[in-house]
Amino acid sequence: MFDGLKEKLGAFREDAADVAEEQADAQADSEAPDAAAEESADPSFTDRAKSLATGKVILDADDLEGPLWDLEMALLENDVEMEVAEEILDGIEAQLVGEQKTITDSTESLIEDALREALLDVVSVGQFDFVERLTVADKPVVIVFTGVNGVGKTTTIAKLSKYLESRGFSSVLANGDTYRAGANEQIEVHADRLDRELISHEQGGDPAAVIYDAVEYATANDIDVVLGDTAGRLHTSDDLMSQLSKIDRVVEPDLTIFVDEAVAGQDAVNRAAEFDDAANIDGAILTKADADTHGGAAISIAKVTGAPILFLGTGQGYDDLQVFDPEAVVEELLGE
Numbered sequence: 602m603f604d605g606l607k608e609k610l611g612a613f614r615e616d617a618a619d620v621a622e623e624q625a626d627a628q629a630d631s632e633a634p635d636a637a638a639e640e641s642a643d644p645s646f647t648d649r650a651k652s653l654a655t656g657k658v659i660l661d662a663d664d665l666e667g668p669l670w671d672l673e674m675a676l677l678e679n680d681v682e683m684e685v686a687e688e689i690l691d692g693i694e695a696q697l698v699g700e701q702k703t704i705t706d707s708t709e710s711l712i713e714d715a716l717r718e719a720l721l722d723v724v725s726v727g728q729f730d731f732v733e734r735l736t737v738a739d740k741p742v743v744i745v746f747t748g749v750n751g752v753g754k755t756t757t758i759a760k761l762s763k764y765l766e767s768r769g770f771s772s773v774l775a776n777g778d779t780y781r782a783g784a785n786e787q788i789e790v791h792a793d794r795l796d797r798e799l800i801s802h803e804q805g806g807d808p809a810a811v812i813y814d815a816v817e818y819a820t821a822n823d824i825d826v827v828l829g830d831t832a833g834r835l836h837t838s839d840d841l842m843s844q845l846s847k848i849d850r851v852v853e854p855d856l857t858i859f860v861d862e863a864v865a866g867q868d869a870v871n872r873a874a875e876f877d878d879a880a881n882i883d884g885a886i887l888t889k890a891d892a893d894t895h896g897g898a899a900i901s902i903a904k905v906t907g908a909p910i911l912f913l914g915t916g917q918g919y920d921d922l923q924v925f926d927p928e929a930v931v932e933e934l935l936g937e
């Protein structure tokens with residue numbers, strides 16, 4: 602996962618550490634103007650200079666200009682949204698520039714800590730505990746999934762149903778994608794495999810009515826969660842808006858979750874922003890993270906929408922759904 606970006610972040614750490622060390626050396630030299638004389642008088646001078654080099658250093662923005670520029674290019678090439686990339690750079694600068702830093706174990710760890718903080722700041726926007734949210738909500742909890750077709754939305758709903766079962770929640774599937782031919786059959790395969798009830802209407806029917814029926818079914822059968830698919834192939838955000846606002850009026854969903862594929866990169870980020878404008882999303886799930894070398898969508902979506910990424914799809918199996926843990930994702934990005 603995210604191997605391409607990981608490599609670039611590693612290069613930034615090394616380059617920035619080199620710069621910091623050069624700067625520390627230069628500062629050590631300038632703090633010892635009588636170096637030559639002192640050196641001959643005091644054989645331990647070289648050691649003191651070294652300890653300064655691994656001691657304290659003040660960096661200014663110019664020192665880091667080269668590595669930060671390379672980092673910005675790397676983030677953009679890996680589909681990190683431009684404002685998010687800038688925020689990451691600002692975060693790093695704020696931590697490294699100007700203040701006197703003590704370089705303890707290694708310069709690289711100083712740089713790594715700054716990078717970690719800056720990434721966490723953007724990746725962890727809006728995080729909440731999904732299971733806790735469901736636990737305290739009145740039942741049935743209604744979750745509506747939005748996003749364009751073809752990104753793995755149906756498989757994700759099935760994965761989530763299995764995940765919920767493992768956490769003690771029963772669920773019913775509802776096919777609110779009444780637009781696409783074959784959508785009923787597609788979700789039915791998953792419902793059969795997982796032994797879940799599927800509520801569906803004929804193609805062309807009203808998505809709000811399907812989800813309403815699913816809520817009725819869940820209420821009558823003591824089911825905890827309704828997982829409602831919706832059509833994603835809508836031509837304008839007005840269509841989307843009117844479909845989702847009708848669902849809102851009729852069933853008042855507890856959560857609206859946007860699903861897209863991590864591999865779509867910047868396109869996924871743009872779509873997340875559009876769906877959020879149209880439907881006010883509460884969270885996102887990124888599929889196919891297992892095939893994503895860039896990580897740009899995973900880094901950007903929470904910051905761009907204000908809604909957290911909740912899960913990552915990491916394969917085709919029903920168990921290939923990972924809770925999105927910002928710290929774990931950042932550690933993964935910083936891994937060797």
Ligand SMILES: Nc1nc2c(ncn2[C@@H]2O[C@H](COP(=O)(O)OP(=O)(O)OP(=O)(O)O)[C@@H](O)[C@H]2O)c(=O)[nH]1
Nearest residue numbers: 750751752753754755756888889890914915916917
């Ligand atoms: N590698 C990988 N494949 C996935 C993941 N999620 C879904 N897929 C695969 O993507 C393909 C499409 O998934 P479906 O759920 O059928 O989605 P779709 O029919 O393309 O469209 P929607 O359901 O409308 O999004 C299937 O082969 C899935 O197994 C994932 O996280 N990783």
